[in-house]
Amino acid sequence: xxxxxVPLVPMSHTAHIRSHRKPRRNASSLAMRAxxxxxxxxxxxxxxxxxxxxxxxxxxxxxxxxxxxxxxxxQVAQSADATQQAAANxxxxxxxxxxxAKAAKQAKADLAxxxxxxExxxxxExARRAAAERAASRSSERTVxxxxxxxxxxxxxxxxxxxxxxxxxxxxxxxLKAQVGDAYVMGGTGPNAWDCSGLVQAxxxxxxxDLPRVSEAQSTSGTPVSLSNVQVGDILxxxxxxxxxxxGVYIGGGQYLDAANPSKGVVIQDLSGYPATxxxxxx
Numbered sequence: 001x002x003x004x005x006v007p008l009v010p011m012s013h014t015a016h017i018r019s020h021r022k023p024r025r026n027a028s029s030l031a032m033r034a035x036x037x038x039x040x041x042x043x044x045x046x047x048x049x050x051x052x053x054x055x056x057x058x059x060x061x062x063x064x065x066x067x068x069x070x071x072x073x074x075q076v077a078q079s080a081d082a083t084q085q086a087a088a089n090x091x092x093x094x095x096x097x098x099x100x101a102k103a104a105k106q107a108k109a110d111l112a113x114x115x116x117x118x119e120x121x122x123x124x125e126x127a128r129r130a131a132a133e134r135a136a137s138r139s140s141e142r143t144v145x146x147x148x149x150x151x152x153x154x155x156x157x158x159x160x161x162x163x164x165x166x167x168x169x170x171x172x173x174x175x176l177k178a179q180v181g182d183a184y185v186m187g188g189t190g191p192n193a194w195d196c197s198g199l200v201q202a203x204x205x206x207x208x209x210d211l212p213r214v215s216e217a218q219s220t221s222g223t224p225v226s227l228s229n230v231q232v233g234d235i236l237x238x239x240x241x242x243x244x245x246x247x248g249v250y251i252g253g254g255q256y257l258d259a260a261n262p263s264k265g266v267v268i269q270d271l272s273g274y275p276a277t278x279x280x281x282x283x
Contacts, residue, residue: 196247221235225280251268254270
């Protein structure tokens with residue numbers, strides 16, 4: 001039996017060099033490569049088909065807002081509460097400041113009012129003491145004058161003629177008697193409170209006679225007359241002429257009317273009990 005002939009394949013002139021030899025591919029390697037190539041082609045085909053099918057539809061994308069976590073929500077709520085509490089604190093402080101300012105203003109006004117009242121009270125008390133001292137001084141001078149006066153002064157006056165029935169003198173006497181019972185006030189000029197010279201001035205003003213305001217000047221007004229010749233309507237004075245400290249008006253019957261002092265007020269008194277120093281006539 002003859003052996004089959006093996007065909008001779010001419011070799012490359014570099015085949016004898018190992019690195020120039022092409023590696024032989026076995027069947028399994030070829031099959032794997034074929035499978036991979038087929039898979040890639042299939043994928044491309046599917047992708048192409050899908051792309052063609054979706055080419056007519058617009059591609060949209062939905063963005064979702066991030067969701068607040070529980071911790072973040074708690075922090076936001078706490079921050080809001082803190083802000084509200086701070087605002088409430090500021091409002092409360094503002095109310096307290098306003099109340100404090102109002103209280104301070106009222107206290108200042110009350111203090112000023114209290115000072116004014118205390119000052120007015122102090123002045124009134126000083127005026128009262130001064131008036132009391134002057135009244136006491138006058139009373140003392142009258143006592144000395146009464147003790148040293150001649151008893152004939154009162155008796156001579158009491159023997160004078162009574163008050164005329166009418167005329168200017170009657171008007172003066174009528175006005176004076178209408179004031180009996182009024183209060184004595186230093187510097188008083190009526191209508192319900194008088195001092196001695198204020199009452200005499202007002203009485204003679206009723207008949208148009210303008211007398212000076214104070215007793216010193218009234219003691220030199222008109223014509224001087226002696227106490228033995230005194231008549232109704234004459235002005236009596238105590239002390240020396242030009243410096244008299246008290247005045248009154250003779251009303252007849254040994255009596256005179258005057259604004260005596262704070263304890264007596266306007267009264268009618270007997271001239272014998274408190275003799276005058278001198279007299280002047282203006283009517």
